[in-house]
Amino acid sequence: MKIRLFHGILPLAGWLLLMSLGFGRGAGAYVLTSCNCHPSKTEKKFVHKPVADSECQKCHKPSGQNHPRVKKGAFVLTDNGNAGLCYECHAHKDNMKYVHGPIGSGDCRACHDEHQSDNRYQLKASGSKLCFMCHDKDSFDRKYPHPPIAEGNCTGCHEPHQSDVKFMLRGEGAKLCVLCHDKGMFAGKSVHGPVAKGDCNACHATHGTSNPRLLRKYFNREFYMPFSKDNFALCFGCHNNQIADDKLTDVETGFRNGLTNIHYIHVNKLDKGRSCKVCHDPHASSQMRLISAKIPDFGRWGIPIRYTKTDTGGTCVVGCHKPKSYDRNQAVFNP
Ligand code: HEC
Ligand code: HEC
Ligand code: HEC
Ligand code: HEC
Ligand code: HEC
Ligand code: HEC
Ligand code: HEC
Ligand code: HEC
Ligand code: HEC
Numbered sequence: 508m509k510i511r512l513f514h515g516i517l518p519l520a521g522w523l524l525l526m527s528l529g530f531g532r533g534a535g536a537y538v539l540t541s542c543n544c545h546p547s548k549t550e551k552k553f554v555h556k557p558v559a560d561s562e563c564q565k566c567h568k569p570s571g572q573n574h575p576r577v578k579k580g581a582f583v584l585t586d587n588g589n590a591g592l593c594y595e596c597h598a599h600k601d602n603m604k605y606v607h608g609p610i611g612s613g614d615c616r617a618c619h620d621e622h623q624s625d626n627r628y629q630l631k632a633s634g635s636k637l638c639f640m641c642h643d644k645d646s647f648d649r650k651y652p653h654p655p656i657a658e659g660n661c662t663g664c665h666e667p668h669q670s671d672v673k674f675m676l677r678g679e680g681a682k683l684c685v686l687c688h689d690k691g692m693f694a695g696k697s698v699h700g701p702v703a704k705g706d707c708n709a710c711h712a713t714h715g716t717s718n719p720r721l722l723r724k725y726f727n728r729e730f731y732m733p734f735s736k737d738n739f740a741l742c743f744g745c746h747n748n749q750i751a752d753d754k755l756t757d758v759e760t761g762f763r764n765g766l767t768n769i770h771y772i773h774v775n776k777l778d779k780g781r782s783c784k785v786c787h788d789p790h791a792s793s794q795m796r797l798i799s800a801k802i803p804d805f806g807r808w809g810i811p812i813r814y815t816k817t818d819t820g821g822t823c824v825v826g827c828h829k830p831k832s833y834d835r836n837q838a839v840f841n842p
Pocket of ligand 7: 726
């Protein structure tokens with residue numbers, strides 16, 4: 508009986524105490540968090556700083572009416588709680604060249620909870636789940652997705668609010684890619700035309716594709732294969748697909764000894780035709796003509812290639828054969 512009485516009195520006493528602190532007078536410095544009238548705004552993992560600091564009135568500005576007696580209209584939110592409110596304390600997020608849709612329309616709370624959340628930055632969902640609240644998830648379902656997408660890291664590439672780069676990207680062209688990839692892969696004595704222009708997009712689809720390595724067109728990365736142009740669809744999308752067609756030629760390729768087409772010799776075989784990759788790096792190389800310094804993926808160490816170019820031909824020193832030279836004007840005899 509004593510205990511029940513105690514329980515009955517405590518809330519009443521608490522209420523009287525709050526009143527004496529100015530609660531209900533509209534503009535008093537009371538502590539809403541502890542009035543227990545509202546579900547807690549501070550129980551989740553990440554609480555917005557002014558909420559955690561019980562500065563409810565920095566946002567809920569008293570209108571002068573008597574709260575809690577007046578339930579509706581006792582407080583007002585600047586800009587009805589839209590971006591205008593957030594900008595009272597935060598830097599503008601809508602002053603760059605490309606502004607994300609919901610930010611342009613002032614809807615910060617589409618992604619952030621104004622009080623609290625179990626996700627960092629009081630976000631309404633984590634990782635790509637946030638983005639998929641509005642963007643179609645299925646359109647990211649690729650056979651070979653880019654690993655950061657599979658990991659839900661959309662913001663590895665996109666700013667969530669705004670950027671001076673189209674699509675709110677964190678960098679322009681190849682600058683975006685080298686945020687995560689080694690710059691060294693794309694520099695050297697010879698750099699592939701589109702790579703030099705920063706146009707990674709010419710060959711790779713950044714979100715993913717149905718080809719391995721995010722390639723827009725198929726490229727067979729085996730060392731040996733029966734020759735078919737389809738194996739190098741990517742390369743032949745930009746290059747003359749006749750370079751490996753004819754045994755003899757005087758125009759199709761510079762890789763010839765007199766009239767003997769050396770591309771043909773290496774690539775165009777029924778069983779063990781070689782991949783372009785055996786000789787060329789698709790990005791850049793420390794040697795001329797994108798000739799790789801090592802034959803990749805062949806054995807454990809890779810076989811070194813030393814290539815020297817002349818005005819009319821060149822010489823290759825490779826682990827697989829003796830030094831061999833070619834000359835377009837004066838066929839070289841290689842013993
Ligand atoms: C950063 C600004 C901000 C702060 C600080 C803030 N709120 Fe809010 N609050 C809002 C916004 C915005 C809304 C949404 C209004 C709407 O839905 O139209 C809201 C809604 C509410 C609501 C009604 C809906 C709901 O979520 O229950 C209550 C009650 C509330 N706040 C209580 C509080 C309390 C208590 C505090 C202090 C502990 C507080 N707020 C601090 C911005 C704030
Ligand atoms: C009364 C001032 C005030 C208002 C209004 C306000 N904020 Fe904040 N907000 C803060 C403070 C203070 C911090 C803590 C900053 C810090 O730690 O650097 C903060 C932090 C944040 C953070 C970062 C949290 C983190 O973990 O780093 C986000 C996101 C945020 N606010 C979003 C909003 C949004 C969205 C609105 C509008 C609905 C808003 N804020 C309105 C004061 C405010
Ligand atoms: C499309 C979802 C989305 C919207 C809408 C959005 N944000 Fe954010 N916001 C994020 C994400 C995601 C982060 C986490 C930062 C990161 O990953 O780089 C963030 C982080 C923040 C931060 C902390 C880091 C920083 O950039 O300062 C603040 C403050 C913030 N947002 C304020 C706002 C304000 C103000 C608005 C409205 C003008 C807004 N946000 C609208 C998604 C959003
Ligand atoms: C609240 C809904 C919403 C959320 C959440 C959201 N977006 Fe958006 N997003 C939009 C709208 C609306 C547009 C504009 C669409 C248009 O213009 O056709 C847009 C456009 C974009 C664009 C294209 C911009 C352009 O210039 O065409 C990118 C990129 C983008 N969002 C990325 C993201 C990422 C990354 C996330 C998660 C961090 C995300 N979005 C979360 C609504 C959202
Ligand atoms: C590795 C970097 C990278 C990641 C990670 C990434 N994007 Fe993109 N995104 C881009 C690039 C680059 C573009 C520009 C268009 C293009 O190249 O296809 C783009 C374009 C977009 C566009 C506008 C054009 C379109 O295709 O609709 C949207 C929306 C978008 N991304 C959303 C997302 C979402 C959502 C995620 C996470 C699931 C994400 N992006 C992850 C790099 C990335
Ligand atoms: C946020 C970090 C990040 C950014 C930015 C990024 N990537 Fe990646 N990318 C990765 C990770 C992680 C992997 C997997 C590990 C690896 O191969 O290094 C990967 C792998 C790849 C692969 C190999 C995929 C496979 O199937 O083996 C290609 C191709 C690629 N990225 C191209 C690009 C291009 C082009 C850009 C710029 C448009 C870019 N990446 C930007 C993180 C990133
Ligand atoms: C001319 C076409 C082309 C261009 C342009 C291009 N790539 Fe590639 N990239 C390829 C090919 C082909 C492969 C696959 C090589 C293989 O199978 O070993 C590849 C593979 C990759 C890989 C995976 C490497 C590995 O060893 O796993 C990354 C990362 C990559 N590219 C990033 C980029 C970036 C970043 C750019 C822009 C600076 C770029 N690529 C431009 C054709 C290209
Ligand atoms: C998007 C178009 C495009 C694709 C796809 C492409 N290339 Fe190229 N390639 C170029 C351009 C542009 C040049 C520079 C031409 C010039 O300088 O006259 C070039 C030049 C070359 C050169 C000569 C390099 C030099 O230093 O003179 C080689 C070798 C080469 N490409 C091999 C390949 C291989 C192998 C593939 C397939 C993996 C490929 N290319 C795919 C556009 C492309
Ligand atoms: C055995 C090594 C080797 C292989 C395999 C190889 N190339 Fe070459 N390629 C060369 C050499 C060496 C040159 C330089 C010729 C010159 O300018 O003297 C060259 C030049 C080129 C050029 C510049 C234009 C020309 O023909 O002179 C292109 C484009 C090219 N190769 C594409 C390819 C493609 C595509 C493949 C795969 C189908 C391929 N290469 C396979 C060694 C090779």
